[in-house]
Amino acid sequence: MPRLLSFAVLLATWWIGSLLAGDAKLPPPPTVLAAMIVEARSGNLFFHLGVTLARVALAFTLAMSLGAAIGYLMGRVRLADRLGDPWLILLLNLPALVVIVLAYIWAGLTEVAAIAAIAINKLPTAVVTLREGARALDAALDEMATVFALSRWKKFRHVILPQLSPYIAAAARSGLSLVWKIVLVAELLGRPNGVGFEIGVAFQLFDIPLLLAYSLSFAVVVLLIETVLVQPFEARLSRWRPRAA
Amino acid sequence: MRLEVDIASKTFKSAAGEQHDVIAGVSFALDAGEVGVLVGPSGCGKSTMLRILAGLDHDFQGRVSRPVGARVGFVFQEPRLLPWRSVEENVRLVAPLADEAKLSALFEILELKAHRNHFPGELSLGLARRVALARAFAVEPEFLILDEPLASLDAALAARLRDEIAMLMDGRSMITLLVTHDVDDAVRLGDRLFLLSPRPARVLAELPIRTRRSARGEAEIAAIKSDVTRRINGDPAERDTS
Numbered sequence: 001m002p003r004l005l006s007f008a009v010l011l012a013t014w015w016i017g018s019l020l021a022g023d024a025k026l027p028p029p030p031t032v033l034a035a036m037i038v039e040a041r042s043g044n045l046f047f048h049l050g051v052t053l054a055r056v057a058l059a060f061t062l063a064m065s066l067g068a069a070i071g072y073l074m075g076r077v078r079l080a081d082r083l084g085d086p087w088l089i090l091l092l093n094l095p096a097l098v099v100i101v102l103a104y105i106w107a108g109l110t111e112v113a114a115i116a117a118i119a120i121n122k123l124p125t126a127v128v129t130l131r132e133g134a135r136a137l138d139a140a141l142d143e144m145a146t147v148f149a150l151s152r153w154k155k156f157r158h159v160i161l162p163q164l165s166p167y168i169a170a171a172a173r174s175g176l177s178l179v180w181k182i183v184l185v186a187e188l189l190g191r192p193n194g195v196g197f198e199i200g201v202a203f204q205l206f207d208i209p210l211l212l213a214y215s216l217s218f219a220v221v222v223l224l225i226e227t228v229l230v231q232p233f234e235a236r237l238s239r240w241r242p243r244a245a
Numbered sequence: 246m247r248l249e250v251d252i253a254s255k256t257f258k259s260a261a262g263e264q265h266d267v268i269a270g271v272s273f274a275l276d277a278g279e280v281g282v283l284v285g286p287s288g289c290g291k292s293t294m295l296r297i298l299a300g301l302d303h304d305f306q307g308r309v310s311r312p313v314g315a316r317v318g319f320v321f322q323e324p325r326l327l328p329w330r331s332v333e334e335n336v337r338l339v340a341p342l343a344d345e346a347k348l349s350a351l352f353e354i355l356e357l358k359a360h361r362n363h364f365p366g367e368l369s370l371g372l373a374r375r376v377a378l379a380r381a382f383a384v385e386p387e388f389l390i391l392d393e394p395l396a397s398l399d400a401a402l403a404a405r406l407r408d409e410i411a412m413l414m415d416g417r418s419m420i421t422l423l424v425t426h427d428v429d430d431a432v433r434l435g436d437r438l439f440l441l442s443p444r445p446a447r448v449l450a451e452l453p454i455r456t457r458r459s460a461r462g463e464a465e466i467a468a469i470k471s472d473v474t475r476r477i478n479g480d481p482a483e484r485d486t487s
Contacts, residue, residue, distance in 0.1 A: 143296075143321075143325075147317050147319040158327060162327070162329040240328060240329040240364045
Protein backbone atom coordinates (compact mmCIF):
# COMPACT_ATOMS: atom_id res chain seq x y z
CA MET A 1 0.00 0.00 0.00
CA PRO A 2 2.70 2.58 0.90
CA ARG A 3 4.52 1.49 -2.27
CA LEU A 4 1.45 2.22 -4.41
CA LEU A 5 1.03 5.58 -2.74
CA SER A 6 4.63 6.55 -3.39
CA PHE A 7 4.20 5.48 -7.02
CA ALA A 8 1.08 7.66 -7.32
CA VAL A 9 2.98 10.62 -5.88
CA LEU A 10 5.74 10.12 -8.46
CA LEU A 11 3.20 10.00 -11.30
CA ALA A 12 1.43 13.13 -10.04
CA THR A 13 4.69 15.05 -9.70
CA TRP A 14 5.65 14.06 -13.23
CA TRP A 15 2.30 15.20 -14.61
CA ILE A 16 2.41 18.54 -12.80
CA GLY A 17 6.02 19.01 -13.88
CA SER A 18 5.07 18.41 -17.50
CA LEU A 19 2.25 20.99 -17.22
CA LEU A 20 4.73 23.53 -15.87
CA ALA A 21 7.65 22.77 -18.21
CA GLY A 22 5.64 22.17 -21.35
CA ASP A 23 5.17 19.06 -23.48
CA ALA A 24 8.33 19.60 -25.50
CA LYS A 25 10.68 19.29 -22.51
CA LEU A 26 8.77 16.81 -20.35
CA PRO A 27 5.95 14.93 -22.08
CA PRO A 28 3.10 13.84 -19.76
CA PRO A 29 2.70 10.15 -18.79
CA PRO A 30 0.11 9.25 -21.49
CA THR A 31 2.42 10.41 -24.31
CA VAL A 32 5.29 8.33 -22.96
CA LEU A 33 2.99 5.36 -22.44
CA ALA A 34 1.84 5.66 -26.07
CA ALA A 35 5.47 5.65 -27.28
CA MET A 36 6.10 2.62 -25.08
CA ILE A 37 3.13 0.78 -26.61
CA VAL A 38 4.26 1.54 -30.16
CA GLU A 39 7.75 0.20 -29.41
CA ALA A 40 6.32 -2.85 -27.66
CA ARG A 41 3.96 -3.62 -30.59
CA SER A 42 6.79 -3.52 -33.09
CA GLY A 43 8.83 -5.82 -30.83
CA ASN A 44 11.72 -3.34 -30.69
CA LEU A 45 11.31 -2.66 -27.00
CA PHE A 46 11.64 -6.32 -26.02
CA PHE A 47 14.48 -6.93 -28.41
CA HIS A 48 16.58 -4.07 -27.07
CA LEU A 49 15.72 -4.85 -23.44
CA GLY A 50 16.64 -8.49 -24.02
CA VAL A 51 19.98 -7.62 -25.59
CA THR A 52 20.84 -5.29 -22.73
CA LEU A 53 19.78 -7.87 -20.14
CA ALA A 54 21.95 -10.52 -21.77
CA ARG A 55 24.95 -8.17 -21.61
CA VAL A 56 24.23 -7.38 -17.96
CA ALA A 57 23.93 -11.08 -17.09
CA LEU A 58 27.17 -12.02 -18.84
CA ALA A 59 29.25 -9.13 -17.53
CA PHE A 60 27.84 -9.50 -14.03
CA THR A 61 28.50 -13.24 -13.84
CA LEU A 62 31.99 -12.82 -15.20
CA ALA A 63 32.91 -10.00 -12.82
CA MET A 64 31.35 -11.66 -9.77
CA SER A 65 33.01 -15.05 -10.19
CA LEU A 66 36.39 -13.63 -11.11
CA GLY A 67 36.16 -10.90 -8.47
CA ALA A 68 35.12 -13.35 -5.74
CA ALA A 69 38.00 -15.70 -6.54
CA ILE A 70 40.60 -12.92 -6.64
CA GLY A 71 39.19 -11.24 -3.54
CA TYR A 72 39.22 -14.48 -1.56
CA LEU A 73 42.81 -15.15 -2.61
CA MET A 74 43.90 -11.64 -1.66
CA GLY A 75 42.19 -11.92 1.72
CA ARG A 76 43.86 -15.24 2.53
CA VAL A 77 47.32 -14.99 0.97
CA ARG A 78 49.50 -12.07 1.98
CA LEU A 79 51.66 -12.20 -1.13
CA ALA A 80 48.61 -12.10 -3.42
CA ASP A 81 47.34 -9.10 -1.51
CA ARG A 82 50.64 -7.25 -1.91
CA LEU A 83 50.90 -8.05 -5.62
CA GLY A 84 47.29 -7.28 -6.40
CA ASP A 85 46.77 -4.16 -4.34
CA PRO A 86 48.28 -1.55 -6.73
CA TRP A 87 46.28 -3.00 -9.63
CA LEU A 88 43.17 -2.94 -7.54
CA ILE A 89 43.58 0.73 -6.59
CA LEU A 90 44.23 1.62 -10.23
CA LEU A 91 41.12 -0.23 -11.44
CA LEU A 92 38.95 1.13 -8.64
CA ASN A 93 39.70 4.69 -9.61
CA LEU A 94 39.77 4.34 -13.38
CA PRO A 95 36.74 6.13 -14.88
CA ALA A 96 34.29 3.78 -16.60
CA LEU A 97 34.48 5.83 -19.76
CA VAL A 98 38.23 5.29 -20.08
CA VAL A 99 37.86 1.52 -19.79
CA ILE A 100 35.03 1.41 -22.33
CA VAL A 101 36.78 3.62 -24.91
CA LEU A 102 40.07 1.73 -24.58
CA ALA A 103 38.29 -1.62 -24.88
CA TYR A 104 36.61 -0.52 -28.11
CA ILE A 105 39.90 0.80 -29.50
CA TRP A 106 41.88 -2.31 -28.67
CA ALA A 107 39.29 -5.02 -29.30
CA GLY A 108 37.19 -3.29 -31.93
CA LEU A 109 33.49 -2.40 -31.70
CA THR A 110 32.64 -5.96 -30.70
CA GLU A 111 30.42 -7.72 -28.21
CA VAL A 112 33.48 -9.11 -26.43
CA ALA A 113 34.91 -5.62 -25.95
CA ALA A 114 31.62 -4.32 -24.55
CA ILE A 115 31.13 -7.15 -22.07
CA ALA A 116 34.79 -7.13 -21.02
CA ALA A 117 34.66 -3.38 -20.42
CA ILE A 118 31.54 -3.65 -18.26
CA ALA A 119 33.01 -6.56 -16.33
CA ILE A 120 36.29 -4.74 -15.71
CA ASN A 121 34.38 -1.80 -14.27
CA LYS A 122 32.59 -3.98 -11.76
CA LEU A 123 35.47 -6.35 -10.96
CA PRO A 124 37.43 -4.22 -8.44
CA THR A 125 34.46 -3.55 -6.16
CA ALA A 126 33.74 -7.29 -5.98
CA VAL A 127 37.40 -7.94 -5.18
CA VAL A 128 37.48 -5.35 -2.41
CA THR A 129 34.30 -6.62 -0.77
CA LEU A 130 35.25 -10.29 -0.93
CA ARG A 131 38.76 -9.53 0.33
CA GLU A 132 37.20 -7.93 3.40
CA GLY A 133 35.03 -11.02 3.83
CA ALA A 134 37.97 -13.39 3.56
CA ARG A 135 39.89 -11.35 6.13
CA ALA A 136 36.99 -11.52 8.56
CA LEU A 137 36.74 -15.34 8.49
CA ASP A 138 36.50 -16.74 12.01
CA ALA A 139 39.70 -18.56 13.01
CA ALA A 140 37.85 -20.37 15.82
CA LEU A 141 35.51 -22.07 13.35
CA ASP A 142 38.47 -22.87 11.14
CA GLU A 143 40.09 -24.71 14.06
CA MET A 144 36.85 -26.54 14.73
CA ALA A 145 36.78 -27.76 11.12
CA THR A 146 40.41 -28.87 11.37
CA VAL A 147 39.94 -30.77 14.64
CA PHE A 148 36.87 -32.59 13.37
CA ALA A 149 38.72 -33.37 10.11
CA LEU A 150 36.12 -31.91 7.76
CA SER A 151 36.92 -32.44 4.10
CA ARG A 152 37.95 -29.40 2.06
CA TRP A 153 34.65 -29.28 0.22
CA LYS A 154 32.57 -29.61 3.39
CA LYS A 155 34.59 -26.92 5.07
CA PHE A 156 34.14 -24.61 2.11
CA ARG A 157 30.44 -25.32 1.77
CA HIS A 158 29.41 -25.22 5.43
CA VAL A 159 32.03 -23.14 7.23
CA ILE A 160 33.54 -20.65 4.78
CA LEU A 161 30.79 -19.93 2.26
CA PRO A 162 28.15 -18.99 4.87
CA GLN A 163 30.61 -16.51 6.38
CA LEU A 164 31.26 -15.00 2.97
CA SER A 165 27.64 -14.88 1.88
CA PRO A 166 26.82 -11.43 3.33
CA TYR A 167 29.86 -10.08 1.49
CA ILE A 168 28.84 -11.84 -1.71
CA ALA A 169 25.34 -10.40 -1.37
CA ALA A 170 26.76 -6.91 -0.78
CA ALA A 171 29.08 -7.23 -3.77
CA ALA A 172 26.22 -8.48 -5.94
CA ARG A 173 23.92 -5.70 -4.84
CA SER A 174 26.37 -2.83 -5.38
CA GLY A 175 27.83 -4.51 -8.45
CA LEU A 176 24.46 -4.95 -10.12
CA SER A 177 23.58 -1.27 -9.73
CA LEU A 178 26.99 -0.37 -11.18
CA VAL A 179 26.46 -2.68 -14.16
CA TRP A 180 22.97 -1.24 -14.81
CA LYS A 181 24.57 2.18 -15.13
CA ILE A 182 27.59 1.27 -17.19
CA VAL A 183 25.94 -1.07 -19.68
CA LEU A 184 24.01 1.80 -21.27
CA VAL A 185 27.16 3.88 -21.72
CA ALA A 186 28.93 0.96 -23.38
CA GLU A 187 25.95 0.46 -25.71
CA LEU A 188 25.70 4.15 -26.52
CA LEU A 189 29.36 4.30 -27.52
CA GLY A 190 29.82 1.18 -29.53
CA ARG A 191 26.89 -1.22 -30.02
CA PRO A 192 24.18 -1.22 -32.72
CA ASN A 193 21.43 -2.37 -30.34
CA GLY A 194 20.35 -2.37 -26.71
CA VAL A 195 18.60 0.20 -24.53
CA GLY A 196 21.68 2.43 -24.50
CA PHE A 197 21.80 2.51 -28.30
CA GLU A 198 18.08 3.40 -28.53
CA ILE A 199 18.48 6.16 -25.98
CA GLY A 200 21.34 7.50 -28.08
CA VAL A 201 19.11 7.50 -31.15
CA ALA A 202 16.30 9.23 -29.26
CA PHE A 203 18.78 11.83 -28.02
CA GLN A 204 20.00 12.60 -31.53
CA LEU A 205 16.42 12.96 -32.80
CA PHE A 206 15.42 14.83 -29.67
CA ASP A 207 12.56 12.34 -29.35
CA ILE A 208 11.90 12.76 -25.63
CA PRO A 209 8.86 10.42 -25.39
CA LEU A 210 10.97 7.63 -26.95
CA LEU A 211 13.87 8.42 -24.63
CA LEU A 212 11.64 8.26 -21.58
CA ALA A 213 9.85 5.15 -22.85
CA TYR A 214 13.13 3.21 -22.98
CA SER A 215 14.49 4.67 -19.74
CA LEU A 216 11.34 3.82 -17.81
CA SER A 217 11.01 0.31 -19.27
CA PHE A 218 14.59 -0.27 -18.26
CA ALA A 219 13.89 1.04 -14.74
CA VAL A 220 10.89 -1.30 -14.46
CA VAL A 221 13.03 -4.29 -15.44
CA VAL A 222 15.68 -3.32 -12.87
CA LEU A 223 13.04 -2.98 -10.16
CA LEU A 224 11.52 -6.34 -11.06
CA ILE A 225 14.85 -8.13 -10.94
CA GLU A 226 15.74 -6.50 -7.63
CA THR A 227 12.47 -7.49 -5.97
CA VAL A 228 11.96 -10.90 -7.57
CA LEU A 229 15.55 -12.20 -7.57
CA VAL A 230 17.95 -10.21 -5.40
CA GLN A 231 15.86 -9.51 -2.32
CA PRO A 232 14.49 -13.07 -1.82
CA PHE A 233 18.04 -14.37 -2.27
CA GLU A 234 19.31 -12.04 0.46
CA ALA A 235 16.45 -13.03 2.77
CA ARG A 236 17.25 -16.71 2.31
CA LEU A 237 20.91 -16.19 3.12
CA SER A 238 20.17 -14.48 6.40
CA ARG A 239 17.34 -16.71 7.59
CA TRP A 240 19.44 -18.06 10.47
CA ARG A 241 19.96 -14.59 11.97
CA PRO A 242 17.68 -13.77 14.87
CA ARG A 243 15.08 -11.27 13.63
CA ALA A 244 15.51 -7.64 14.57
CA ALA A 245 12.75 -6.58 16.92
CA MET B 246 46.17 -46.69 22.27
CA ARG B 247 48.05 -44.20 24.39
CA LEU B 248 48.69 -40.50 24.58
CA GLU B 249 52.18 -39.40 25.59
CA VAL B 250 52.88 -35.77 26.19
CA ASP B 251 56.22 -34.18 26.89
CA ILE B 252 56.15 -30.46 26.27
CA ALA B 253 59.40 -28.84 27.36
CA SER B 254 58.34 -25.27 26.71
CA LYS B 255 55.94 -23.10 24.80
CA THR B 256 56.37 -19.39 24.36
CA PHE B 257 54.51 -16.87 22.33
CA LYS B 258 55.16 -13.33 21.28
CA SER B 259 52.62 -10.70 22.26
CA ALA B 260 51.57 -7.99 19.85
CA ALA B 261 54.03 -5.68 21.61
CA GLY B 262 56.85 -8.10 20.78
CA GLU B 263 57.42 -9.40 24.31
CA GLN B 264 58.12 -13.08 24.91
CA HIS B 265 55.78 -14.92 27.22
CA ASP B 266 56.41 -18.38 28.64
CA VAL B 267 53.16 -20.29 28.73
CA ILE B 268 54.30 -23.84 29.43
CA ALA B 269 57.47 -24.79 31.26
CA GLY B 270 57.62 -28.56 31.33
CA VAL B 271 54.48 -30.64 31.23
CA SER B 272 54.74 -34.36 30.73
CA PHE B 273 52.20 -37.08 31.32
CA ALA B 274 50.67 -40.14 29.69
CA LEU B 275 47.13 -41.39 29.37
CA ASP B 276 45.72 -44.77 28.32
CA ALA B 277 42.49 -45.50 26.52
CA GLY B 278 39.59 -45.64 28.94
CA GLU B 279 41.23 -43.15 31.28
CA VAL B 280 39.98 -39.68 32.02
CA GLY B 281 42.88 -37.33 32.65
CA VAL B 282 42.16 -33.97 34.19
CA LEU B 283 44.36 -30.92 33.97
CA VAL B 284 43.55 -28.81 37.02
CA GLY B 285 45.00 -25.38 37.31
CA PRO B 286 44.21 -21.73 37.90
CA SER B 287 42.62 -19.66 35.14
CA GLY B 288 45.12 -18.41 32.59
CA CYS B 289 47.79 -20.98 33.39
CA GLY B 290 48.07 -22.16 29.79
CA LYS B 291 45.61 -25.06 29.80
CA SER B 292 43.85 -24.05 26.62
CA THR B 293 47.18 -23.53 24.87
CA MET B 294 48.12 -27.05 25.85
CA LEU B 295 44.90 -28.46 24.44
CA ARG B 296 45.53 -26.72 21.13
CA ILE B 297 48.93 -28.39 20.99
CA LEU B 298 47.48 -31.81 21.84
CA ALA B 299 44.73 -31.43 19.23
CA GLY B 300 47.35 -30.72 16.58
CA LEU B 301 46.28 -27.10 16.04
CA ASP B 302 49.56 -25.63 17.25
CA HIS B 303 52.90 -27.10 16.20
CA ASP B 304 55.11 -24.31 17.45
CA PHE B 305 56.48 -25.69 20.74
CA GLN B 306 59.51 -27.44 22.22
CA GLY B 307 58.96 -31.09 23.03
CA ARG B 308 57.08 -34.10 21.79
CA VAL B 309 53.46 -35.21 21.68
CA SER B 310 52.64 -38.68 20.45
CA ARG B 311 49.00 -39.32 19.92
CA PRO B 312 47.45 -42.27 18.16
CA VAL B 313 47.86 -41.79 14.40
CA GLY B 314 44.65 -41.02 12.58
CA ALA B 315 42.61 -41.11 15.78
CA ARG B 316 39.19 -39.53 15.58
CA VAL B 317 39.22 -36.45 17.76
CA GLY B 318 36.24 -34.95 19.56
CA PHE B 319 36.82 -31.46 20.92
CA VAL B 320 34.47 -29.50 23.16
CA PHE B 321 35.77 -25.96 23.00
CA GLN B 322 35.30 -23.55 25.86
CA GLU B 323 33.08 -21.33 23.73
CA PRO B 324 30.87 -23.80 21.88
CA ARG B 325 32.03 -22.90 18.32
CA LEU B 326 28.88 -24.03 16.58
CA LEU B 327 28.03 -22.97 13.05
CA PRO B 328 25.40 -20.26 13.60
CA TRP B 329 23.92 -20.81 10.12
CA ARG B 330 23.22 -24.50 10.65
CA SER B 331 20.59 -26.03 12.91
CA VAL B 332 21.50 -28.02 15.99
CA GLU B 333 21.03 -31.31 14.18
CA GLU B 334 22.95 -30.17 11.09
CA ASN B 335 25.82 -29.02 13.30
CA VAL B 336 26.11 -32.52 14.73
CA ARG B 337 25.53 -34.42 11.49
CA LEU B 338 28.07 -32.36 9.60
CA VAL B 339 31.03 -33.67 11.61
CA ALA B 340 29.55 -37.14 12.07
CA PRO B 341 28.05 -38.17 8.72
CA LEU B 342 28.23 -41.83 9.72
CA ALA B 343 26.18 -41.47 12.91
CA ASP B 344 22.79 -43.12 12.48
CA GLU B 345 19.46 -41.83 13.70
CA ALA B 346 19.36 -44.19 16.71
CA LYS B 347 22.70 -42.95 17.98
CA LEU B 348 21.80 -39.31 17.47
CA SER B 349 18.48 -39.59 19.25
CA ALA B 350 20.18 -41.38 22.15
CA LEU B 351 22.68 -38.51 22.38
CA PHE B 352 20.01 -35.81 22.13
CA GLU B 353 17.97 -37.68 24.75
CA ILE B 354 20.77 -37.81 27.30
CA LEU B 355 21.80 -34.20 26.69
CA GLU B 356 18.17 -32.98 26.83
CA LEU B 357 18.32 -31.55 23.31
CA LYS B 358 15.34 -33.40 21.85
CA ALA B 359 13.20 -30.26 21.63
CA HIS B 360 15.97 -28.19 20.07
CA ARG B 361 17.02 -30.23 17.04
CA ASN B 362 15.79 -27.66 14.54
CA HIS B 363 16.83 -24.55 16.43
CA PHE B 364 19.70 -22.39 15.32
CA PRO B 365 22.58 -21.87 17.79
CA GLY B 366 21.71 -18.17 18.11
CA GLU B 367 18.43 -19.19 19.71
CA LEU B 368 20.09 -21.28 22.44
CA SER B 369 21.33 -20.37 25.91
CA LEU B 370 24.98 -21.00 26.73
CA GLY B 371 24.07 -24.17 28.62
CA LEU B 372 22.19 -25.58 25.64
CA ALA B 373 24.91 -24.57 23.18
CA ARG B 374 27.43 -26.41 25.36
CA ARG B 375 25.24 -29.49 25.18
CA VAL B 376 25.20 -29.27 21.41
CA ALA B 377 28.99 -29.01 21.40
CA LEU B 378 29.09 -32.11 23.62
CA ALA B 379 26.67 -33.98 21.35
CA ARG B 380 28.86 -33.08 18.37
CA ALA B 381 32.03 -34.33 20.05
CA PHE B 382 30.45 -37.62 21.18
CA ALA B 383 28.70 -38.19 17.85
CA VAL B 384 32.00 -38.76 16.03
CA GLU B 385 32.68 -41.68 18.43
CA PRO B 386 36.03 -40.13 19.31
CA GLU B 387 39.11 -42.13 20.21
CA PHE B 388 40.56 -38.99 21.76
CA LEU B 389 38.11 -36.68 23.51
CA ILE B 390 39.12 -33.21 24.68
CA LEU B 391 36.89 -31.16 26.96
CA ASP B 392 37.93 -27.57 27.62
CA GLU B 393 36.12 -26.22 30.72
CA PRO B 394 32.77 -27.74 29.68
CA LEU B 395 31.09 -26.56 32.89
CA ALA B 396 32.50 -23.04 33.24
CA SER B 397 30.09 -20.07 33.48
CA LEU B 398 27.06 -22.23 34.30
CA ASP B 399 25.21 -21.94 37.60
CA ALA B 400 25.95 -24.64 40.16
CA ALA B 401 22.77 -26.69 39.69
CA LEU B 402 23.03 -26.71 35.92
CA ALA B 403 26.73 -27.53 36.05
CA ALA B 404 26.05 -30.50 38.33
CA ARG B 405 23.38 -31.85 35.99
CA LEU B 406 25.54 -31.47 32.92
CA ARG B 407 28.43 -33.11 34.78
CA ASP B 408 26.29 -36.17 35.45
CA GLU B 409 25.29 -36.30 31.79
CA ILE B 410 28.93 -36.12 30.71
CA ALA B 411 29.77 -38.92 33.16
CA MET B 412 26.95 -41.01 31.71
CA LEU B 413 28.24 -40.48 28.17
CA MET B 414 31.82 -41.30 29.14
CA ASP B 415 30.85 -44.50 30.96
CA GLY B 416 29.92 -46.56 27.93
CA ARG B 417 32.98 -45.63 25.89
CA SER B 418 36.65 -46.53 25.91
CA MET B 419 38.66 -43.56 24.71
CA ILE B 420 41.44 -41.31 25.84
CA THR B 421 39.75 -38.39 27.54
CA LEU B 422 41.38 -35.17 28.60
CA LEU B 423 39.39 -32.71 30.64
CA VAL B 424 40.54 -29.23 31.54
CA THR B 425 39.01 -27.45 34.49
CA HIS B 426 39.83 -24.98 37.23
CA ASP B 427 37.17 -26.55 39.45
CA VAL B 428 38.46 -29.18 41.86
CA ASP B 429 35.01 -30.67 42.51
CA ASP B 430 34.42 -31.35 38.78
CA ALA B 431 37.92 -32.76 38.47
CA VAL B 432 37.49 -35.23 41.31
CA ARG B 433 34.02 -36.34 40.25
CA LEU B 434 34.91 -36.92 36.59
CA GLY B 435 38.61 -37.80 36.46
CA ASP B 436 40.66 -40.95 36.91
CA ARG B 437 44.03 -39.24 36.96
CA LEU B 438 44.52 -35.64 38.03
CA PHE B 439 47.42 -33.46 36.95
CA LEU B 440 47.77 -30.39 39.12
CA LEU B 441 49.27 -27.46 37.25
CA SER B 442 51.12 -24.44 38.57
CA PRO B 443 50.24 -20.87 37.57
CA ARG B 444 51.75 -19.70 34.31
CA PRO B 445 54.17 -20.87 33.00
CA ALA B 446 52.51 -24.22 33.59
CA ARG B 447 54.35 -27.12 35.20
CA VAL B 448 52.86 -30.35 36.58
CA LEU B 449 52.96 -29.95 40.37
CA ALA B 450 51.62 -33.41 41.14
CA GLU B 451 49.97 -36.40 39.53
CA LEU B 452 47.12 -37.97 41.47
CA PRO B 453 45.54 -41.20 40.33
CA ILE B 454 42.09 -41.99 41.73
CA ARG B 455 41.74 -45.76 42.10
CA THR B 456 37.99 -46.04 42.80
CA ARG B 457 35.73 -46.24 39.76
CA ARG B 458 33.86 -43.03 39.01
CA SER B 459 30.41 -44.43 39.74
CA ALA B 460 31.57 -46.03 43.00
CA ARG B 461 33.04 -42.89 44.56
CA GLY B 462 31.25 -41.92 47.78
CA GLU B 463 30.85 -38.36 49.03
CA ALA B 464 33.31 -38.98 51.87
CA GLU B 465 35.99 -40.17 49.47
CA ILE B 466 35.38 -37.28 47.10
CA ALA B 467 35.68 -34.82 49.99
CA ALA B 468 38.93 -36.45 51.12
CA ILE B 469 40.49 -36.28 47.63
CA LYS B 470 39.32 -32.70 47.22
CA SER B 471 40.94 -31.54 50.42
CA ASP B 472 44.10 -33.38 49.42
CA VAL B 473 44.09 -31.59 46.03
CA THR B 474 43.42 -28.13 47.46
CA ARG B 475 46.10 -28.64 50.10
CA ARG B 476 48.59 -29.55 47.40
CA ILE B 477 47.68 -26.56 45.25
CA ASN B 478 47.68 -23.76 47.79
CA GLY B 479 46.27 -24.71 51.13
CA ASP B 480 43.00 -22.77 50.59
CA PRO B 481 39.71 -24.46 49.85
CA ALA B 482 38.92 -23.77 46.21
CA GLU B 483 35.74 -21.89 45.48
CA ARG B 484 33.63 -22.47 42.39
CA ASP B 485 34.11 -19.66 39.92
CA THR B 486 30.84 -17.76 39.98
CA SER B 487 31.55 -15.53 37.03
